[in-house]
Amino acid sequence: MLAMDYRGPKRVRAVQKPMPEIKHPQDSIVKVLRTCICGSDLHLYNGNVPDTRVGTTFGHEFVGEVVEVGSEVTKVKVGDRVLVPFNIACGECHFCRQGMFGNCHESNTEATAVGAIFGYSHTAGGYDGGQAEYARVPYSNVGPTIIPEGMDLDDAVLLTDVVPTGYQAAEMAGIQTGDTVVVFGAGPVGIMAARCAWLFGAGRVIIIDKEEYRLEFARNYSYCEAYNFEEIGDPVVFIKKITDWIGADCVIDAVGAEAAGNAMQTITGRKLLLQAGSATAVHWAINSVKKGGVVSIVGVYGPTDNLIPIGNVLNKGLTIRANQASVKRLLPRLIQHVQNGTLNPKGLITHRIPLAEVADGYRMFSAKLDNCIKPVLIP
């Protein structure tokens, strides 16, 4: 089968690989119909996630058709079209039983600080991902969800990560009616987080980025204010100024390790790898939220350390909430939102690229070429 193949930092290609096999009675094999490149795949692509082995297939956002099931699989059958949450979750462990499907304890042998994620290094379990014609899907009684009749595959594939992650970012921000919400990062997740902030009753939503085309997209898609941090001076002072010098009620970091905007963070976090990525966005979030406010983090960082002003967290009495999205928990509500037209996930898709041209897709998304917001790979 054709599959994406990681060869080293900023080097990927499409090659023929062996078909995946059933390894466990709850496995299924899914023929992939749509798969996305996620912003967090760029951390792998750039070589920033430890234990990313040459030969790995990335891809944790995919939908497809079940073509084979293991002996214990009862919830899906051959022929079903399913969307596959990016987290691999057993549904039975102490954490899954509390709805923390992104923190499963029975799917990742190699690290305890992260659950398992398809195609996201051996630190996240060592599973191949969905940027391939076929994928092995463990715990198929838990994760894979049958795509409702009539739902567009392009909507479904974004329900595997982007929509739930953006929604949970807003949920974790603890938004109260009328709150001012600031989102750092106008990538797909940031744009979705800004859109979802309204669902929780926000009174004002502001998104900050440096890519003008993304800011323009966010203004239209998320109905929010959008500002370019290269034009507003110090973004923390700017946010203070436009919030009567109080600070935002809630701030969401939807950037993670690839953040720009601070030379020291960029050099130590992205270039020299002395930190687990550049912590510029979370730094700005802590400093621009009001005293007693909430910082919600869905931007992805590596497993070691970052330079952030933790003293300000204490002195301002902040609450920091963060997690990988618990996709399984959120799906029923989000499917409703898509079906009744409240959310329009496929509106984020700007590029459709054949899987065979996966290297071009990564470069396009990584370098933000051709006004790329969200690329979808078609096997």
Add this chain to the structure above:
Amino acid sequence: METNVINTPIDPKQIPGWGVDADPKNDPTYPMRTRMNVGQDPDSKHRPTLQHDDTEKLRSIERPNVSAVYGTTVPPSGLSGMIRRVAFHYSENRYRHWLPLVLADRVNVVEGIIDDLIHGTVPNIYAEKGYPVEWKHNRTSLILKLATVAALAAGTVVLLSSGDKKPAKRKGYQRGYNAL
């Protein structure tokens, strides 16, 4: 601090879905407000059917066993595999765990190129880096990037080759000095 972007004020209530998920009880500890400790949750001791597979897997020493299900892709091998095995002697709390893994990743890249060559494949690095699409959409930047790399490479070659002559110069100088 002036900005030229246009941000039209909007009445939030006009936005589709505004407030439909508003939840005054969404306190900052959710979902931990429903948390249980292990003692309150004896059923969580139940484990799924265990996967049986001979593939070598590295286990975090912060857990007592192998997870019920695990990935089997790209088992450790070669020099990078040896480094990874050493890394897993240490917990996720230690740099001794993570830094060797980063080193192993870099070693693995070289192993990948050697493996390609052994199998008769010359890696098409230009294509693997996606430069064709950058050539199409961002040609100036690509040319600058490649020119910088070429200049650095040329500079390195010049530096290294001039390094061979330096000792001779020094020798000559010393000879001259001695001659005085």
